[in-house]
Amino acid sequence: MERQLPYEISYNTVAYWRKVENGFLWSVFICSILLQTFQIDCLKHSLGSTECVINLLNILNYFSIIGYGILYIAVEIIMQPMVASERRKGFIDNSLGTKLLDKPILNYYDNDSIEQGPYKMLVNCYENCFFTYNIIKVMLPKMAIKNTILFGLLLIFAYHGIKDNVVAIPFLQLFLSSLFLIELIYHIAFFFRLKNLCDKFKQIFSTPKSTKNKTIQDAIYMVLEYETTLAYNKSPNSNSVYKKLNNKLTEEWSCIKQNYDIR
Structure with a gap:
């Protein structure tokens, strides 16, 4: 019998947006290191081209920070508790025979x-x-x-x-x-x-x-x-x-x- 997990789509959605969230975090991590490197180089040599790169990295860094903050709230504070609630309902349904979810959990x-x-x-x-x-x-x-x-x-x-x-x-x-x-x-x-x-x-x-x-x-x-x-x-x-x-x-x-x- 094929597995039936009513909240599986919700779990996959959370997993997808969590990857995007982690992508923003890694972007902030990489940008912060690159900014540090280019700023030190700019202070030492006063290069105009380096200043342009720094400006672009700053924009990407701010965008990544905002994106990470928004997704953290959406995924960890809003979406994850909702999916966890569905998981608990499925657990109770399968254990005690209740019908808290629209569909039963099968072969899980x-x-x-x-x-x-x-x-x-x-x-x-x-x-x-x-x-x-x-x-x-x-x-x-x-x-x-x-x-x-x-x-x-x-x-x-x-x-x-x-x-x-x-x-x-x-x-x-x-x-x-x-x-x-x-x-x-x-x-x-x-x-x-x-x-x-x-x-x-x-x-x-x-x-x-x-x-x-x-x-x-x-x-x-x-x-x-x-x-x-x-x-x-x-x-x-x-x-x-x-x-x-x-x-x-x-x-x-x-x-x-x-x-x-x-x-």
């Missing part, structure tokens, strides 16, 4: 054999957490290398700009470097919070099935913890990594279900 969760109710909600949340944790774990080394290098480069250029009394660009570079550093810190914190949640899920499912009330308590608590962790994260998952790992993680999830007798 690997738990169709489990009866709808609090226990299925707990299992679905574990599956979500397991996939998210492993995707973040794969992303972590590349994220750390990329953001550390960019953070260092921007600090170096900011130092040279301050030394040469060019004020605006160094402060912009310091701001950009802080963005890269903050993204890395959020990603690391997100990784450890997910790891802790996966350990809690293992603890829950490693014990014999408890009473109905205990299952409801565990389901509500773990769903709230997972959703809070997602809301805390500021570093989006990589869709390409998800596609690359999907088959492998699906097999591992099947082994986990068998190991913990999840059915």
Whole structure:
């Protein structure tokens, strides 16, 4: 059966505009470095052609800053919460049999054999957490290398700009470097919070099935913890990594279900 995800188009739309948003951020990053280089050259040699390049870079830089600011508000503050709300509705529909969305989610969760109710909600949340944790774990080394290098480069250029009394660009570079550093810190914190949640899920499912009330308590608590962790994260998952790992993680999830007798 083909997968049916009612909010998939919305997710793809957010992913597209997030790429554009990141494109503006990279443009600001590149322009700030080029401006620094050309301004130092212009101060030393007073070249007219260099001044023209600086003016063009300034225009592109301002355009990129405005574009990034507008898209950040549109994507991260407006669009992303709306899509996250649709995802939560789909999760509840699939787990408890409600109809909060116009269409049901089909062939997305690997738990169709489990009866709808609090226990299925707990299992679905574990599956979500397991996939998210492993995707973040794969992303972590590349994220750390990329953001550390960019953070260092921007600090170096900011130092040279301050030394040469060019004020605006160094402060912009310091701001950009802080963005890269903050993204890395959020990603690391997100990784450890997910790891802790996966350990809690293992603890829950490693014990014999408890009473109905205990299952409801565990389901509500773990769903709230997972959703809070997602809301805390500021570093989006990589869709390409998800596609690359999907088959492998699906097999591992099947082994986990068998190991913990999840059915």
